[in-house]
């Protein structure tokens with residue numbers, strides 16, 4: 001059966017060049033990067049080359065890159081490494097669990113947290129961040145691009161607010177890295193998280209940019225790896241893969257691959273919007289721009305009268321992998337916190353799916369998706385007890 005993968009915001013396939021770059025570090029070049037002999041020097045050099053490549057992707061200095069086990073660890077290191085009981089943290093309602101649950105834990109240990117809201121398009125207003133400032137605010141942590149909608153936040157403005165108030169600014173750029181250009185100085189952030197598996201490097205490796213002078217406590221204690229910012233023998237093959245994926249991502253921006261992905265995403269979206277009672281969750285203005293309102297690969301749509309989970313399962317049975325933002329907790333499907341924060345009703349949020357393209361996506365894949373989604377939506381609606389009574393015009397309003 002033909003299978004097409006449109007869930008690249010969950011994870012991406014390794015690019016063959018990334019795999020080839022990693023291969024020697026599993027077998028021939030196996031040394032511990034802390035060893036002083038030949039084997040160690042060889043892997044140390046590979047780790048440092050990868051650090052340069054990751055720094056180039058972010059417009060950062062190599063010395064400011066700390067390798068981690070992924071985005072979750074990078075987020076945790078940034079947050080727990082800076083914040084102490086009595087401090088105040090500003091975050092948003094649409095962050096990934098890696099940030100939200102870290103903030104919840106901080107609250108349990110005597111910190112104060114403010115969650116700024118988003119508008120109907122999923123955008124944070126920097127004025128809300130400014131209003132939330134308190135004398136004890138230690139950290140602002142606001143994501144760069146949302147994992148469910150792809151909406152890109154106005155980070156440079158938030159960075160300026162943080163700098164003016166002398167407050168640390170962290171951004172979770174896990175869904176932005178490799179998809180849109182990133183420059184830590186333009187953003188004005190002190191810390192920035194990325195994760196390899198979201199841009200065609202392997203799972204289990206990521207990095208945290210830590211601007212020089214940031215006083216960060218480590219999460220892990222042990223050897224003095226990563227300049228004592230993250231103890232533990234380096235995952236050399238993974239780090240080499242992250243470096244290679246960073247190089248390939250930069251070359252892809254130069255070729256304009258991100259714009260090609262946006263064109264495919266836009267065609268898919270345009271065709272699906274022709275269906276009855278379908279809307280985009282997020283902004284559709286500037287949708288062909290790589291650094292406009294949304295990451296170029298992401299479409300999140302609500303389909304009136306159906307359950308997103310049912311649509312995901314029905315499409316999977318036909319060979320198309322998409323996802324919902326919904327989480328299954330204690331046996332019940334919870335509507336996505338991101339979509340409900342944007343003002344979608346629980347029914348609309350549960351009727352939404354995320355379609356995320358990748359570097360491997362072709363026009364043919366888009367045709368495949370378009371040959372399946374409309375007929376599957378129609379079939380599910382025939383079976384739906386709520387479809388006939390649904391107010392389709394209201395639902396279109398959020399598009």
Ligand code: PLP
Nearest residue numbers: 070071072096098147174175195
């Ligand atoms: N932050 C965002 C926005 C994400 O989308 C994800 C993964 O889905 C993470 C953090 C966690 O990254 P990792 O899977 O590398 O731990």
